[in-house]
Amino acid sequence: MEESKPAFILNLIGSILVFIFATISFIGLIKAKTLFEKQIPKEVPIEGVGLFMGKEIITLMWGLTIIWIIIGILMLISALMIKEKKKVVTGSVLGLVSSIVGIVIGAGLFIGPVLGIVGSILGLISANK
Numbered sequence: 001m002e003e004s005k006p007a008f009i010l011n012l013i014g015s016i017l018v019f020i021f022a023t024i025s026f027i028g029l030i031k032a033k034t035l036f037e038k039q040i041p042k043e044v045p046i047e048g049v050g051l052f053m054g055k056e057i058i059t060l061m062w063g064l065t066i067i068w069i070i071i072g073i074l075m076l077i078s079a080l081m082i083k084e085k086k087k088v089v090t091g092s093v094l095g096l097v098s099s100i101v102g103i104v105i106g107a108g109l110f111i112g113p114v115l116g117i118v119g120s121i122l123g124l125i126s127a128n129k
Contacts (some may be wrong), residue, residue: 003126004088010119011079011095017112018072018102025065068107075116076100078103082098082123 065074075098081091099116 002084003129004123007092007119007123007126008082010080010115010122011075011082011091014108014112014115014119015072015075015079017115018068018075018108022065022068022072022109022111025061025068027063029058029065031032032094047084056088064105067105068102069104070106071102072112075112077101078116080084082119082126088123092120092127095120095123 014084026075075095078095078098079089081087081094084091095116099113099120102108102113
């Protein structure tokens with residue numbers, strides 16, 4: 001465990017950052033829905049208003065937020081796997097894959113996935129010792 005401790009800590013911090021930014025996005029989407037309901041009369045189509053580019057962007061952001069939460073869960077699972085000596089390689093590979101996907105879709109403002117990648121590489125290096 002001592003050799004893989006930095007890998008565990010970096011993956012854990014990365015997953016927490018992804019969760020924090022996904023939560024902020026979730027709260028923002030709930031507020032945007034409330035804004036839509038208060039500002040726009042029911043008979044006016046949302047696409048015609050141009051507020052936040054319509055409901056399509058809100059739908060896209062809901063999808064991204066759900067994916068960010070899933071990536072945060074996978075990164076947390078990988079951090080917990082790295083903590084166990086027998087599962088360091090598996091946890092590092094899971095962390096590496098989920099962090100790369102996280103970077104591609106912008107999870108955690110890129111900071112969380114970058115920490116996950118660094119932590120996963122450190123986990124793979126410590127497993128080879």
